[in-house]
Structures are given as C-alpha cells and as structure tokens.
Amino acid sequence: xxxxxxDDIVRSLRNRLLGYFRRxxxxxxxxxxxxxxxxxxxxxxxxxxxxxxxxIGQHFFFKIVPELVGNPAWLIILIPAFGAFFLAPxxxxxxxxxKSDGVPATMQAVALKGGIIKVRTFSTRxxxxxxxxxxxxxxxxxGPIIQIGASIGSAVGQFFKVSGERMRVLVGCGAAAGxxxxxxxxxxxxxxxxxxxxxxxNLHSFSPIVISSVxxxxxxxxxxxxxxALKLPPYMLFSYWEIFFYAVLGVAAGIVSVWFTKTLHGMxxxxxxxxxxxxxxxxxxGGLGVGAIGFFFPQILGCSYDPITQAxxxxxxxxxxxxxxxxxxxxxxxxxxxxxxxxxxxPCLFMGxxxxxxxxxxxxxxxxxxxxxxxxxxxxxxxAVLGAAVQAPMxxxxxxxxxTGSYAVILPLMTSCVLATVVHRRLMHHSIYTQALTDRGIxxxxxxxxxxxxxxxARDVMSRQVSKIPGTLTYNEVMQLFLRGQGNYLYTTDxxxxxxxxxSFQDIKEFVYxxxxxxxxxxxxxxxxxxxxxxxxxxxxxxxxxFSYIDMEELPVVASDDGLRRLLGIITRTxxxxxxxxxxxxxxxxxx
Amino acid sequence: xxxxxxLDQKHVILDIQGRERxxxxxxILEGVATDGYLRNKMKALDELTEREQLAxxxxxxxxxxxxxxxxxxxxxxxxxxxxxxxxAFESLDSKPVHLIFVAMAPRKDKDLFxxxxxxxxxxxxxxxxxxxxxxVKDVPGALEVIARxxxxxxxxxxxxxxxxxxxxxxxxxxxxxR
Numbered sequence: 163x164x165x166x167x168x169d170d171i172v173r174s175l176r177n178r179l180l181g182y183f184r185r186x187x188x189x190x191x192x193x194x195x196x197x198x199x200x201x202x203x204x205x206x207x208x209x210x211x212x213x214x215x216x217x218i219g220q221h222f223f224f225k226i227v228p229e230l231v232g233n234p235a236w237l238i239i240l241i242p243a244f245g246a247f248f249l250a251p252x253x254x255x256x257x258x259x260x261k262s263d264g265v266p267a268t269m270q271a272v273a274l275k276g277g278i279i280k281v282r283t284f285s286t287r288x289x290x291x292x293x294x295x296x297x298x299x300x301x302x303x304x305g306p307i308i309q310i311g312a313s314i315g316s317a318v319g320q321f322f323k324v325s326g327e328r329m330r331v332l333v334g335c336g337a338a339a340g341x342x343x344x345x346x347x348x349x350x351x352x353x354x355x356x357x358x359x360x361x362x363x364n365l366h367s368f369s370p371i372v373i374s375s376v377x378x379x380x381x382x383x384x385x386x387x388x389x390x391a392l393k394l395p396p397y398m399l400f401s402y403w404e405i406f407f408y409a410v411l412g413v414a415a416g417i418v419s420v421w422f423t424k425t426l427h428g429m430x431x432x433x434x435x436x437x438x439x440x441x442x443x444x445x446x447x448g449g450l451g452v453g454a455i456g457f458f459f460p461q462i463l464g465c466s467y468d469p470i471t472q473a474x475x476x477x478x479x480x481x482x483x484x485x486x487x488x489x490x491x492x493x494x495x496x497x498x499x500x501x502x503x504x505x506x507x508x509p510c511l512f513m514g515x516x517x518x519x520x521x522x523x524x525x526x527x528x529x530x531x532x533x534x535x536x537x538x539x540x541x542x543x544x545x546a547v548l549g550a551a552v553q554a555p556m557x558x559x560x561x562x563x564x565x566t567g568s569y570a571v572i573l574p575l576m577t578s579c580v581l582a583t584v585v586h587r588r589l590m591h592h593s594i595y596t597q598a599l600t601d602r603g604i605x606x607x608x609x610x611x612x613x614x615x616x617x618x619x620a621r622d623v624m625s626r627q628v629s630k631i632p633g634t635l636t637y638n639e640v641m642q643l644f645l646r647g648q649g650n651y652l653y654t655t656d657x658x659x660x661x662x663x664x665x666s667f668q669d670i671k672e673f674v675y676x677x678x679x680x681x682x683x684x685x686x687x688x689x690x691x692x693x694x695x696x697x698x699x700x701x702x703x704x705x706x707x708x709f710s711y712i713d714m715e716e717l718p719v720v721a722s723d724d725g726l727r728r729l730l731g732i733i734t735r736t737x738x739x740x741x742x743x744x745x746x747x748x749x750x751x752x753x754x
Numbered sequence: 755x756x757x758x759x760x761l762d763q764k765h766v767i768l769d770i771q772g773r774e775r776x777x778x779x780x781x782i783l784e785g786v787a788t789d790g791y792l793r794n795k796m797k798a799l800d801e802l803t804e805r806e807q808l809a810x811x812x813x814x815x816x817x818x819x820x821x822x823x824x825x826x827x828x829x830x831x832x833x834x835x836x837x838x839x840x841x842a843f844e845s846l847d848s849k850p851v852h853l854i855f856v857a858m859a860p861r862k863d864k865d866l867f868x869x870x871x872x873x874x875x876x877x878x879x880x881x882x883x884x885x886x887x888x889x890v891k892d893v894p895g896a897l898e899v900i901a902r903x904x905x906x907x908x909x910x911x912x913x914x915x916x917x918x919x920x921x922x923x924x925x926x927x928x929x930x931x932r
Contacts, residue, residue: 634808634809636809669864669865670868678872678875678876678879679868679871679872679875680813681809681811681813681814681846682811682813682819682821682871682875683868683871684808684809686808687821687823687864687868688864688868690864691861692861
C-alpha cells in the first residue's frame with residue numbers, strides 16, 4: 163500500500179506538469195530543452211553530492227582511521243584494502259551496478275536499451291565509487307559522475323515517459339551535465355556526451371545537451387567546494403617548431419593509451435580467471451597491491467589533481483615521472499580490474515601529464531631554445547592520452563582548452579590529440595570503453611550495437627521495388643522517369659537483368675529543363691558503371707559500412723556468384739535503420 | 755574553361771572526303787594524330803562505331819556529335835571535321851551533316867563530359883556559330899570561332915572544379931563513382 167501511495171504522488175505530479183506543457187502547446191524541441199534544464203540542474207547537484215561523499219570518504223579513511231590506530235606509516239598499505247572491504251556487500255548484492263567503469267555501461271544502455279537505466283544504479287554507483295576513491299583506490303571520479311548524470315537523465319526521462327530518440331538525448335544530457343560540472347568544462351562535457359555516449363553528432367540532440375551542460379556547470383560553480391576542480395596554468399607556445407615535438411608526443415601518447423587499455427583489460431581477465439577469492443572479495447586484493455605501490459609513491463593514490471599540477475609545474479625529476487607513469491597504469495589496472503568502482507578519465511590525465519613531463523624534459527635537453535618549458539608538454543599530453551584512450555579527440559581538445567583557458571594551446575593539442583587517437587586506432591580496434599564491452603560480447607560502433615547488424619543480411623531488408631531501365635533509353639525518357647517520381651536512382655540493366663550502371667538524379671538535375679542532350683545522350687552514357695553494391699548474404703554491418711563511404715541513399719543488391727551481376731533489389735539507409743531499431747526493441751523486451 | 759580547351763589544333767580537319775557516317779568516322783580518326791590523348795586509336799574507333807550504331811548522334815541542323823566514353827581516352831578530347839558536300843549520317847531531320855565533332859572521354863570524367871556535350875550542342879545550334887565554322891578558311895580561324903564559347907560553359911559546380919588553363923585530371927564525382 164505504501165508503494166502505491168508513492169506512485170500516486172509521482173503520477174499526479176507528472177500529469178500536472180504534462181498538463182502545463184500541453185496547455186502551452188510546447189514543441190518537441192522546447193519540451194526537451196525544459197527537461198534538459200531539469201536534468202542539468204539535478205546533474206549539477208548530483209556532482210556536488212558525489213564530490214562531497216568522496217571528501218567524507220577521504221576524511222574517514224585518511225584522517226579518522228589513522229588517528230584511531232596511532233598514525234603508523236605502514237597503514238597506507240592497508241587503507242585501500244580496508245576501503246574495498248566495504249565494497250564487498252555492494253558488489254555481492256548489486257554486481258552489475260557496483261563494479262567497473264560506468265561509461266561503457268552507459269554506452270550499452272544507450273545503444274541497446276534505448277537509454278533506460280535502472281534508478282538504483284545512481285545510488286549504488288555513487289556509494290561504491292565514493293568508497294573506492296575515498297580509500298585511495300587509483301581511479302577517477304569522472305566515469306562514475308558520467309554514469310550518475312546519465313542515470314539522472316534516464317530517470318527524468320522515465321518520469322516523463324519519453325521514449326526512443328528523446329530518451330537517448332536525455333541520457334546524453336545527464337552525462338554531459340555530470341562531466342561538465344565536475345570538470346568545470348561545459349564544452350568538453352557536451353562533446354564527450356556526443357562523441358562517446360551517443361556516438362553521433364546531430365542538431366536535434368545538440369541544443370538540449372548544451373543547455374544541460376551549461377546549467378550543470380553553473381550549479382557546480384555556484385556551490386562546489388573551492389579548489390576541487392582541476393586548475394591549470396595558462397599555456398604558451400614558444401616556437402612553431404614545437405609542433406614537431408608535439409607530434410612525437412602524440413604518437414607516444416597513443417602508445418601509452420594502448421598500453422593502459424591492454425593492461426587494464428588483462429588485469430580484469432587475470433582476476434576473473436585466477437583470483438583465489440570470490441568476486442566481491444577481489445577488490446581487497448587489488449587494494450593491497452595499490453596500497454603497496456602507494457606506500458612508496460603516495461601520488462598514485464586516489465583522484466587528487468595535485469600530482470598532475472605538480473607534473474605540469476615541473477616539480478618532479480624525470481625518473482619520478484617515468485615511475486609514476488608506469489605505476490599509475492598498474493595501480494589503476496589493479497583497482498578497476500579487481501572490481502573497484504571508478505573511471506579512467508582521471509588516470510588518463512595523470513598518465514598524459516607524466517608522459518608529457520618526461521618527454522618535455524627530453525625535448526628541453528635536445529633543443530633548449532625551441533622547447534624551453536616542459537610543463538606545456540605535460541599539459542598537452544593529458545589531452546592526448548585521454549583522447550586516444552576514449553577515442554574522442556574533439557572532447558579531449560576542448561577539455562584541454564577549457565582547463566587552461568588559453569587559446570595558444572589549441573594547435574599543439576590538436577596535433578597531439580589527433581595523432582594519439584590515430585595511433586591508438588592503428589594499434590587496436592577498440593577504445594578503452596568499447597574494449598570493455600567487446601569482452602562481454604557487445605560490439606558498439608558509432609552508438610550502435612553491431613551484433614544486431616551482423617545477424618541480419620541484406621536479403622532480410624531488401625526491397626524488390628527497383629527502377630530498372632535499359633541502357634538504350636533516351637535522355638528525355640530518363641528525365642521523364644525522374645520527374646514522374648521514380649525515386650532518385652535508376653539502374654540500367656541488360657536483357658538478363660544484369661546491373662550495368664546507376665544514374666543518380668543528383669548528377670543530372672542541372673539539365674532537367676533543357677533537352678539539348680536529347681537524341682545525343684542515352685541512359686547508358688549517364689550511368690556510372692563503377693557501382694558499389696551489396697550481395698544478398700552480406701551482413702547489415704557491412705552494408706552500413708558501405709553506406710558510410712558512398713554518398714547514396716540506397717544500395718543495389720546484386721547476386722554476383724556466377725560472375726554476372728544480377729540485380730535483385732535495393733536496400734535503403736532508412737529501412738536499414740528502421741530494422742535495426744525494431745531488432746533493438748525486441749531485445750530490450752526480451753531482457754526486461 | 756572553354757570548349758577550345760578540349761580541341762587541339764591538330765584535331766581539326768576542314769575537308770573530309772567520306773560521304774557515309776562510318777567511313778567518315780574512320781577517316782577522321784585516321785586523319786589526326788592522337789598521341790597523348792588516346793591509348794589505342796583503333797580500339798577507340800571500334801567503340802565509337804559501336805555507339806554510333808546504337809543510335810545516330812546527328813541531332814539535326816547539319817551537325818553530328820559522335821561520342822563515347824572509353825578507357826582508351828586519357829582525357830576528354832574533341833575532334834572537329836567539316837564536310838562541304840555533307841555526309842549521310844541518318845540524322846534525325848534526314849538532312850546531310852556538315853559539321854562533325856567527335857568527342858571522347860574516360861569514364862571517370864562523366865560529369866565533365868556530359869557538360870561538354872551539352873554546351874557543344876548549345877553552341878552549334880546558334881546559327882551564327884554554325885555559319886562561321888562553315889566559312890572559316892583555316893585551322894586558326896576555326897579555333898577562333900570555337901574560342902567564343904567560353905562563358906557560362908559549365909555549371910557553377912563544375913566551374914569551381916575546373917581551373918582556367920589546365921584540364922584537371924580528376925573531377926571529383928558527385929558521389930556515386932567513389
């Protein structure tokens with residue numbers, strides 16, 4: 163009975179709000195923008211709450227507990243493991259929500275579940291991450307806050323009963339809000355949500371996400387504890403020859419990002435297969451390892467921005483920087499691989515800063531006149547490793563730009579970020595996020611689950627209604643067919659229905675009202691013979707790939723096994739996406 | 755960009771003897787040096803003849819524009835031939851043909867080529883141009899007349915792609931051929 167009372171309140175609130183919206187006849191876009199403001203506001207509050215919980219965790223694990231046992235130096239080894247002890251019940255009861263990085267889970271929810279995220283994800287993730295990070299686990303708070311924001315967005319969407327594309331947009335709004343608020347970087351938040359979470363850029367989702375990001379940043383700037391956000395010194399480019407060094411840094415960053423990705427996933431597998439204890443106790447093992455590293459290098463513990471700032475200011479010698487780089491990779495792999503809760507954004511920034519710091523010192527020795535300041539490389543390195551690992555160069559570039567606030571950083575950042583992204587992509591197919599999903603058998607590319615698309619073939623979505631014409635049709639006849647609305651493409655075939663070429667209306671529309679060419683030019687002359695086509699047994703994933711590199715709305719389906727090219731039908735881009743969405747919905751329904 | 759750009763001065767024959775269209779085509783191709791333009795002249799002739807047999811390219815008004823896309827062509831080219839007596843070309847208006855413009859281009863230059871044909875027809879349909887070409891005494895004179903056809907020759911889209919002096923080797927297609 164108690165439950166239904168709560169439901170009644172929710173229902174009446176929803177009906178009242180929707181009543182207002184209806185009365186003012188709000189458009190779809192306006193509605194989304196209003197809801198985006200709500201998501202942004204709640205996302206901002208969520209990030210303040212989360213920040214506050216981490217502070218409490220740190221105070222408890224690094225102040226209260228040590229004072230209780232008399233502040234022995236060796237205690238630091240045990241603190242992360244002690245924190246992991248509290249994680250055990252969370253992992254035991256909510257294994258999916260509490261473990262691992264939140265961003266892949268959010269991507270999965272967007273691509274596979276239409277953006278529906280369980281409401282309890284929010285609280286479980288907040289608590290688990292606050293414990294991990296508060297007790298010195300080596301991970302970031304950005305991944306969790308993105309998921310927390312996304313689940314707020316999804317919850318608001320579920321409250322208003324929005325569906326389909328709008329739900330995805332609201333999840334994107336929440337993710338952008340979370341990241342923007344915690345980093346104080348609204349543009350980067352927007353781009354991250356678009357590049358990584360939704361996997362696509364479109365105008366429809368852009369405005370709500372921007373608004374949500376702005377509101378969240380404003381909320382966090384107004385209330386967030388001062389000094390919590392990363393603040394970087396302004397940047398200066400000394401000589402344009404430095405761009406060359408930044409290119410080298412970019413390549414190195416790409417390699418480091420692959421190294422990190424592989425170590426992290428290797429560690430996950432290692433724990434999965436060989437750990438002597440049950441899943442929920444594993445973080446304690448990881449915690450012990452992290453604690454041991456932290457005893458010698460306390461900088462790698464937790465998610466404080468201080469070591470990054472120090473690396474940029476040049477407070478470390480190169481040996482320390484190199485050690486920190488390698489140990490951060492191992493420590494983060496231990497924390498997250500063993501089941502601790504946290505993100506990888508901050509560790510990427512840490513690795514980038516130390517890598518850049520080392521290389522900056524090397525460049526400074528090689529060419530002191532060209533590269534007098536190693537700090538700049540540390541700064542750009544942050545963006546490069548991040549952009550490469552998550553395969554989102556635009557978000558990384560904007561983040562570096564926003565955090566430093568100096569426009570001069572743009573050229574080096576673009577060079578390093580893009581190169582690092584390309585190098586990572588060359589060395590391994592997946593980003594650190596999609597790799598995590600691939601390990602679970604889910605292949606997400608551009609915000610879509612490719613598994614669905616590889617199970618269906620062109621034959622399944624093919625339409626047999628195709629405009630075939632003989633190559634001997636005159637120019638005027640071809641024009642008449644186009645003008646009578648026979649689609650935008652005509653396929654020229656021989657007597658046996660073999661495909662010879664395709665005429666696109668786009669190509670000849672400039673002569674539409676002129677018949678100078680009649681009698682001179684035939685369908686055969688107008689057709690492109692170099693046709694990109696799919697075979698009936700080709701998967702939709704491969705078809706979609708072909709759509710991405712040709713500029714056509716449809717592809718001919720051709721049976722080409724006997725050396726001939728018999729035209730069977732066409733598949734259109736729209737039909738392909740429709741089938742994809744239907745299949746996705748089916749899956750969601752089976753799962754729920 | 756102008757039509758004359760595709761017409762080499764070596765490719766103008768002011769007096770051809772043939773009186774029948776296929777004979778004429780052979781005479782035209784044999785009569786000009788096409789080094790640098792065509793890979794195998796005889797193969798190109800075969801393709802041109804094949805196209806001509808599909809349907810006549812004499813669209814009336816005393817002119818014919820035999821044309822073909824052929825991979826034998828290295829770049830788009832025009833060959834102009836004139837017959838004072840007239841050639842039986844099975845033209846649409848059943849009149850003899852006096853001006854013959856052979857046009858050939860590689861497949862990849864489809865868009866550019868269609869444009870060239872389009873503007874060639876428009877140019878020749880203007881009686882003054884036709885008459886002047888019939889009246890010229892020598893090759894430079896003929897080129898001078900053709901050189902008049904230089905403005906608004908191409909659509910804005912193609913104009914941007916084609917530089918004034920140099921024929922570009924690649925006109926990016928509008929999508930399909932990629």
